[in-house]
Amino acid sequence: MNFEKNIQDIIPSMEKWRQKIHSKPEIAYEEFETSEFIAEKLKEFDIEVHKGIGGTGVVGVLKGNRKSNKAIGLRADMDALPMSEKTNLKYSSKNPGKMHACGHDGHVTMLLGAAYNLSRKKNFSGTVYLIFQPAEEGGKAGAKAMINDGLFDNFKMDSVWGIHNWPGLELGKAVIHDEFAMAGGDLFEINVIGKGGHAAQPQHSNDPVVAIGFIITALQTILSRKIDPFSNAVLSITKVNAGTAFNVIPEKAYIGGTLRSTNDKERNYLLKKIEEISKNTAISHNCETEFKITPGYPPTINDKHCAEQVRKIFKKTFGEHTVDMEHSATMGSEDFSYMLKKRPGAYVWLGCGEKSEKLHSPYYDFNDKLLPIGAKYWTNLVENLMP
Numbered sequence: 350m351n352f353e354k355n356i357q358d359i360i361p362s363m364e365k366w367r368q369k370i371h372s373k374p375e376i377a378y379e380e381f382e383t384s385e386f387i388a389e390k391l392k393e394f395d396i397e398v399h400k401g402i403g404g405t406g407v408v409g410v411l412k413g414n415r416k417s418n419k420a421i422g423l424r425a426d427m428d429a430l431p432m433s434e435k436t437n438l439k440y441s442s443k444n445p446g447k448m449h450a451c452g453h454d455g456h457v458t459m460l461l462g463a464a465y466n467l468s469r470k471k472n473f474s475g476t477v478y479l480i481f482q483p484a485e486e487g488g489k490a491g492a493k494a495m496i497n498d499g500l501f502d503n504f505k506m507d508s509v510w511g512i513h514n515w516p517g518l519e520l521g522k523a524v525i526h527d528e529f530a531m532a533g534g535d536l537f538e539i540n541v542i543g544k545g546g547h548a549a550q551p552q553h554s555n556d557p558v559v560a561i562g563f564i565i566t567a568l569q570t571i572l573s574r575k576i577d578p579f580s581n582a583v584l585s586i587t588k589v590n591a592g593t594a595f596n597v598i599p600e601k602a603y604i605g606g607t608l609r610s611t612n613d614k615e616r617n618y619l620l621k622k623i624e625e626i627s628k629n630t631a632i633s634h635n636c637e638t639e640f641k642i643t644p645g646y647p648p649t650i651n652d653k654h655c656a657e658q659v660r661k662i663f664k665k666t667f668g669e670h671t672v673d674m675e676h677s678a679t680m681g682s683e684d685f686s687y688m689l690k691k692r693p694g695a696y697v698w699l700g701c702g703e704k705s706e707k708l709h710s711p712y713y714d715f716n717d718k719l720l721p722i723g724a725k726y727w728t729n730l731v732e733n734l735m736p
């Protein structure tokens with residue numbers, strides 16, 4: 350693949366940066382060294398830097414050489430995972446129990462490579478915001494933290510764009526979904542309160558154990574009976590707890606689980622249904638319910654027009670056959686969804702090779718061959734969206 354001179358020149362540096370970040374992984378909201386390194390590099394490229402947004406978040410502001418009110422945001426996540434690395438690479442994690450197993454070290458570096466190239470050429474109109482966010486992993490919602498800290502109020506942008514490297518997909522190929530790209534994931538908990546008593550005299554009790562048995566079965570009918578068969582959602586009950594003795598009917602029983610959904614409308618409907626069915630089933634057993642939802646990341650929904658735009662730009666940059674239209678969406682979650690709820694944009698999966706270890710594997714390592722491809726993609730996205 351051919352790269353323009355700035356990118357070609359910076360490939361060895363990008364590899365060094367990526368491996369340096371890889372060797373010093375930092376987890377959610379502790380990305381102190383990583384964000385400092387990013388800020389230093391941006392300053393080196395004469396890019397205006399804003400630090401400490403949503404914790405350790407960094408925003409670089411770069412103006413093109415042509416005036417315009419247009420502005421876009423490019424986002425990279427910076428955090429690592431709380432797990433031990435087993436790659437035995439010479440640059441493997443020096444921080445025990447922490448690892449860049451999702452390739453966010455590569456995401457940071459691709460955006461830094463693009464920042465370098467864009468800052469040399471400035472061949473665009475308007476403003477680019479380079480967003481480096483903390484805490485994507487583990488439900489810690491760094492994107493939301495940056496938004497709550499004024500990301501979109503202080504940096505006015507029309508659209509926002511994200512990348513994730515994708516193992517199993519050919520190197521440099523892209524998948525850009527129309528609308529639904531990744532699922533929303535919520536946790537729910539149901540306490541069923543009955544009346545305890547002697548196991549030999551059930552007539553004096555309201556048994557919450559029998560009630561949760563019916564509730565578990567009833568909840569499994571929601572997806573099969575209450576939503577369009579062409580819809581995708583997952584409802585898994587993963588925690589059940591009740592009782593302490595063989596001869597005592599307990600006072601309370603507990604169910605916990607997760608709901609994965611693909612759009613907000615269905616998500617809200619399903620959560621309401623889970624509450625309603627568990628409450629009414631419990632009532633039929635003379636029990637009461639307490640219902641609690643812990644909201645996870647919302648579904649990641651691309652703007653259809655933005656998805657089309659980015660596919661066109663990708664094909665123009667890398668060739669007609671570089672956009673994979675076959676890959677279906679996934680029920681995994683991603684907190685870029687919070688940004689896409691505030692601004693239109695699209696989330697791109699960028700292939701890092703069929704042989705790559707899977708994300709979150711202790712043997713995973715970001716494929717450095719993707720670095721110049723990512724930098725080139727970001728550059729061309731900016732130059733095409735803001736000519």
Ligand SMILES: [Zn+2]
Pocket residue numbers: 450451486708709
């Ligand atoms: Zn991850």
Ligand SMILES: [Zn+2]
Pocket residue numbers: 451452453485513
């Ligand atoms: Zn990730």
